[in-house]
Amino acid sequence: MQNNSIQVKGLQKSYKQLHVLKGVDFEVEKGSIFALLGSNGTGKTTIVKILSTLLKQDSGNVSVNGFDVLLKPQSVRQSISLTGQFAAIDEVLTGRENITMIARLRHLSNPRQVADHLLKRINLTDAADRRASTYSGGMRRRLDIAMSLVGNPPIIFLDEPTTGLDPEARKEFWKIIKALSGGGTTVFLTTQYLEEAEQLADKIAILHEGSIIVSGSFAELKKLFPATQVEFIEKQPTLEEIFLAIVGKKEK
Amino acid sequence: MQLLVKKRNKMETTKKYFLIDMGVMIGRSMRHVFRSMDTIITVTIMPIAMMLLFVYVLGGAIKTGTDNYVNYVLPGILLIAVANSVGYVSYRLFLDVQQGIFERFNSMPIARSVALWGHVLTSLVSNVISIAVIILVALLMGFRSPAGVLQWLAVAGILALFTLALTWIAAIAGLSAKTIDGAAAIAYPIHFLPLISSAFVPTQSMPGPVRAFAEHQPVTSIVETIRALLFSQPVGNQIWIALSWCIGIMFVAYTLAMRVYKKRG
Numbered sequence: 001m002q003n004n005s006i007q008v009k010g011l012q013k014s015y016k017q018l019h020v021l022k023g024v025d026f027e028v029e030k031g032s033i034f035a036l037l038g039s040n041g042t043g044k045t046t047i048v049k050i051l052s053t054l055l056k057q058d059s060g061n062v063s064v065n066g067f068d069v070l071l072k073p074q075s076v077r078q079s080i081s082l083t084g085q086f087a088a089i090d091e092v093l094t095g096r097e098n099i100t101m102i103a104r105l106r107h108l109s110n111p112r113q114v115a116d117h118l119l120k121r122i123n124l125t126d127a128a129d130r131r132a133s134t135y136s137g138g139m140r141r142r143l144d145i146a147m148s149l150v151g152n153p154p155i156i157f158l159d160e161p162t163t164g165l166d167p168e169a170r171k172e173f174w175k176i177i178k179a180l181s182g183g184g185t186t187v188f189l190t191t192q193y194l195e196e197a198e199q200l201a202d203k204i205a206i207l208h209e210g211s212i213i214v215s216g217s218f219a220e221l222k223k224l225f226p227a228t229q230v231e232f233i234e235k236q237p238t239l240e241e242i243f244l245a246i247v248g249k250k251e252k
Numbered sequence: 253m254q255l256l257v258k259k260r261n262k263m264e265t266t267k268k269y270f271l272i273d274m275g276v277m278i279g280r281s282m283r284h285v286f287r288s289m290d291t292i293i294t295v296t297i298m299p300i301a302m303m304l305l306f307v308y309v310l311g312g313a314i315k316t317g318t319d320n321y322v323n324y325v326l327p328g329i330l331l332i333a334v335a336n337s338v339g340y341v342s343y344r345l346f347l348d349v350q351q352g353i354f355e356r357f358n359s360m361p362i363a364r365s366v367a368l369w370g371h372v373l374t375s376l377v378s379n380v381i382s383i384a385v386i387i388l389v390a391l392l393m394g395f396r397s398p399a400g401v402l403q404w405l406a407v408a409g410i411l412a413l414f415t416l417a418l419t420w421i422a423a424i425a426g427l428s429a430k431t432i433d434g435a436a437a438i439a440y441p442i443h444f445l446p447l448i449s450s451a452f453v454p455t456q457s458m459p460g461p462v463r464a465f466a467e468h469q470p471v472t473s474i475v476e477t478i479r480a481l482l483f484s485q486p487v488g489n490q491i492w493i494a495l496s497w498c499i500g501i502m503f504v505a506y507t508l509a510m511r512v513y514k515k516r517g
Contacts, residue, residue, distance in 0.1 A: 052359040074361055082359040088352035092284045104276045105362055107269055131287075147356070 005030045005155050005186040006051065011060035013046055020046050022210030024060070028203070030154075033177065033187040035201035037194065042207050044190040045085065048159045051188065052082040065155055080155045081148035085163065087140040088147070091133035095124050095143050098132060099150060106151040118146040122176065138169030145176060156180070158189040162196060167240050168247065174200055273362045277370025278377065284344060285378045291340050296382040299333040300389050306452060307393060314453050322395045326387070327478040328451025331471055333382050334415050335446055338422040339439025341375050345426030346435035349516060368423065368513055375419040376412060383411060403481045410481075410491075413498035414474055418442060420505035427512045445471045470497035 006028035013021040020043040028034040038044050049055035051064055053073040062069045065079035090098050096115050103111035119128045122142040127135065132143060141161065148156050158177075162170045177200055181187050191197055197204045198218050205215035214221060237245075285291050303325060306314075311321035348354050348367070357367045387395070399407070425438035448462065449455075449471040455463050466472055473493040480487040 054355060054358055077359055077361040080359065082356060084352045084355050086352045088356040090280065090353060091351075092287055093280065097283070101276060101280055102356075102360075105273055105357070105360055107272065 003030055004028060005032075005065055006034075006188060007061070007063045008047075008051075009061045011047070011050065011062060012058045013043070013050065013055070014058055020210060021057075024207070024211055026205050026212055026215060028186060028188055030186055031181060031184045032202040033181045033189070033200050035197035035204045036188070036190045036207055037192075037197055037204060038190070038207035040192070043210065044207060045159055047207070048082070048084075048157050048188070048190060052080055052157050053077055054082075079153055080157060081150070081153045082157045083144055083148045083159065083161055085159045087144040089132045089140055089143050092131060094129050094131055095119060095135070095139075096128040098143060099146055102147045102150045108151055114150060118149060121149075122146045123172075138165055138172070141165055141169065141173065142176075145173070149180070152185070154184075155186045155188065158187065160190055160192065162191070162193065167244060170196070171244075267363075270363055270366065273366045274369060274373070277366055278374050281344065281371055281374040282377065285340070285374065288340075291337075291378075295333055295337045295340075295378070296385050298336060299329050299382075299386055302332060303329045303386070303390065303393070310452075320394060320396070322390055322393050323397070323483070324479070325452060326390050326395055327475045327482065328446050328449070329386060329390075330383055330411060330478070331414065331446045331451060331475060332443075333386055334379050334411065334418060335442045336439075337375060337379055337382070337415075338418040338442060339436055341371055341419050341422040342426030342429070342435045342438050343432070345371055345423060346429050346432060349427060350432075354516070365513075368509075372416070372419050372423065375422075376415055379411070379415045397482045398484050399482050400484075403484065406491075407478050407481050410474060410477060410494060410498065413495070413502065417498045417502040417505060420502055420509050423509040424505060424512060427509060427516060445469060446475075449475055451475045470494070470501065473497060 004027045006026075008024055008026050011021050011024040012019075024043075024047065026034075036044050036047065046055065050057050050062060050069065053069055053076050056070065064076045067075040067079065069076050090101070093101065096119060099115040099118050100111045103114045108114055115128075116125075119125045122145065124139060124142060124146070127139060132140065135143065145158075145161070148158075161177075162173055165173065174196070177187055177189070181202075187200075189196075189200070201218070203215060203217055204221060205212045207213075214224065303322070306325050306329075307322050311325070314321065345368075348371075354367055358364060421442070422438055426435050429435035429437075449466050449469060451471065455466045455472065458466055473490050474497070476490045477487055477494040479485075480490065
């Protein structure tokens with residue numbers, strides 16, 4: 001059981017008349033990257049909010065890091081960090097002040113060093129003493145993630161973390177997430193971008209009409225499709241490849 | 253039994269850090285205040301400008317029965333400074349809710365009320381600073397008071413209660429508003445209260461219905477009380493009326509704000 005960072009069984013949640021989650025089951029292995037896929041409005045964010053103790057479920061058992069979210073919310077909060085859909089940064093403060101603030105609230109003994117270290121890790125050292133309101137979308141997201149990494153919580157939740165990021169920033173973000181998981185952190189992310197799940201996730205679950213309809217690794221999901229037919233076609237570069245090639249050259 | 257012990261332990265861990273966390277929150281929103289030129293102008297410069305205007309432009313035409321108009325007008329100016337400031341409380345609370353910062357705080361192992369109290373106490377601290385600056389300017393303009401330490405303490409207490417009462421009203425607006433305009437709208441009726449009171453002119457000069465309103469709204473009793481305290485006159489019933497207004501409004505607004513806050517969280 002302790003191999004699972006997150007366990008969800010029979011999770012149900014309604015908003016008034018709207019029955020959003022109709023019995024959701026899944027498990028997330030320790031140190032893995034888990035991607036929850038689904039269209040808009042299927043309840044991905046609701047699941048994240050329940051797992052991070054912001055919302056209470058109607059029924060079902062949910063445990064995070066071995067703690068029941070209803071019985072031990074404080075221990076759950078001790079084990080997690082949440083990066084919501086919109087960058088939850090303080091725009092009036094500088095990047096450094098944002099991170100230091102979270103380090104103080106996590107009662108770390110050396111908030112300054114923690115900030116220096118994280119700023120370096122997300123490549124924001126140069127902009128560290130500028131107000132966050134002057135940051136670009138990618139920088140905001142990186143700061144947002146860095147704030148979630150303060151204190152090295154064993155589990156991090158990322159709710160559509162790359163929505164609104166440009167392709168370069170997205171790739172940079174993927175690198176950070178892979179490194180995190182390599183270091184033993186469990187990553188739970190929701191996304192609408194199928195490529196993101198394909199690139200990052202050890203396990204993918206698809207949420208549809210209130211329950212998980214399939215889950216497994218990308219290789220397992222691929223087997224659900226009929227065998228591929230081999231056809232020879234000339235490979236056309238995607239716009240993304242062209243964009244990255246041109247921009248990459250210019251920077252050199 | 254075991255559960256009880258565990259519960260106590262849990263409570264203690266958040267309690268142990270409650271003051272530290274509160275300090276972090278106040279530090280954060282004090283930075284918001286000091287980095288906003290707009291806030292400093294509205295809360296300190298504007299009231300000082302109004303005081304200059306009333307004393308040196310309009311003062312000569314207003315008959316208050318005192319020879320020193322600064323003395324008459326200062327209590328009202330102080331209340332205007334407080335009233336001007338609370339709009340920022342709802343503005344900043346609204347942004348915190350909207351931008352997801354509250355969600356981040358609420359998913360962290362800190363007491364839930366800390367984020368809200370941080371804003372409320374910042375309102376108190378920043379008003380203490382702006383009121384001190386305004387009183388200094390008033391002293392330069394010739395304001396003199398025979399009040400002793402106890403009377404000054406009473407003035408400080410009433411101003412603090414007035415600030416908290418208005419701050420909690422602003423908190424309701426900030427937490428429940430759907431748009432930024434809605435959050436800021438609460439400021440306008442509050443701005444007007446000191447103007448329709450005995451803060452600048454005696455109520456006797458006003459037409460009937462306006463006078464009736466002015467004499468029975470909270471600001472008049474608060475202004476009269478502060479004035480009496482500053483000039484060592486008997487405070488009479490006014491002080492009890494003023495205290496009941498402040499404490500009553502604060503209690504109701506606090507209860508409502510907390511209810512909205514818990515629903516949000």
